[in-house]
Amino acid sequence: MSVFPVILSQDKFVHRDSLKFPLEERALQFGDGVYEVIRIYNGKYYLFNEHVDRLYRSSKAIKIKLSYSKEKLKELLLELLNRNKMIEDGKVYMQISRGSAPRDHVFPEGVEPNIYAYVQSLPRNLSTIKKGVSVITHRDIRWENCYIKSLNLLPNLMAKQEAKENGCYEAILHQDGLVTECSASNVYLVKDEKIFTHPTTRNILHGCVRMAIERFVEELQIPLVEDAFLLNDISDADELFLSSSTSEITPIVSVDGHPVGDGKPGEITRKLQDAYEKDANIQENIIANA
Numbered sequence: 001m002s003v004f005p006v007i008l009s010q011d012k013f014v015h016r017d018s019l020k021f022p023l024e025e026r027a028l029q030f031g032d033g034v035y036e037v038i039r040i041y042n043g044k045y046y047l048f049n050e051h052v053d054r055l056y057r058s059s060k061a062i063k064i065k066l067s068y069s070k071e072k073l074k075e076l077l078l079e080l081l082n083r084n085k086m087i088e089d090g091k092v093y094m095q096i097s098r099g100s101a102p103r104d105h106v107f108p109e110g111v112e113p114n115i116y117a118y119v120q121s122l123p124r125n126l127s128t129i130k131k132g133v134s135v136i137t138h139r140d141i142r143w144e145n146c147y148i149k150s151l152n153l154l155p156n157l158m159a160k161q162e163a164k165e166n167g168c169y170e171a172i173l174h175q176d177g178l179v180t181e182c183s184a185s186n187v188y189l190v191k192d193e194k195i196f197t198h199p200t201t202r203n204i205l206h207g208c209v210r211m212a213i214e215r216f217v218e219e220l221q222i223p224l225v226e227d228a229f230l231l232n233d234i235s236d237a238d239e240l241f242l243s244s245s246t247s248e249i250t251p252i253v254s255v256d257g258h259p260v261g262d263g264k265p266g267e268i269t270r271k272l273q274d275a276y277e278k279d280a281n282i283q284e285n286i287i288a289n290a
């Protein structure tokens, strides 16, 4: 995954090699900050407003006041693509920390947040999106504010690593058998042509792709029930799928080594993938290539 050379640092555009953080940067010492990952198709941001809005919500939730308005931030992020002559599929990673100050748990006063954003190329992982993935299940040991896209990701990393060590793509997280989300994506169960997923409480990240799915199901007239499902419901599910900006909408075909439904991507998942491609203005079509 190549990183483009021009990055945004505060409100300046600089070469990526010139970015230097002081020792006492609060993101480095405390994970004291928030972030976003925004998908890019053909050099254009997808779900741009949703991501920027969530970034502001996350910042506000941990009492970081951004130095500029949403409109200004959007201008800077658009300019970042221009400066890099970015016209392909990729993503932007953007991070905001409380700033740099002598190490102290108490928030420093009068310190400007540190902001940076960089662009990476990211071709669509078509074979995975088409074929579907295997996942494991894992206890959700995160804190109670998972709606904040915080830099503190260690429990997510541990779960995803365990998935990888078991030859799987993701980990479905659960609290005493109640499914919240995955380590880096939202998760949905399909039963009798209805979709079930955890409500958007503090316990999960409110995914931007999920927001798009909420629009798609209205148009497709597929009921989406915001009711968390149980691990026990999975053995009886017709389909299972996950969503995120990097994974798009990906079928889950096996959980802990057991096939989901008939072990193939389901029809409702395919319809949503198709709606996603149309919404994101993607030319290549999974269904046509399936």
Ligand SMILES: Cc1ncc(COP(=O)(O)O)c(C=O)c1O
Pocket: 037, 156, 181, 182, 183, 184, 185, 186, 204, 205, 206, 207, 208, 209, 210, 243, 244, 245, 246
């Ligand atoms: C824990 C978690 N849940 C859900 C998502 C999906 O969010 P989005 O659709 O905005 O990419 C992510 C994305 O990184 C995530 O880390």
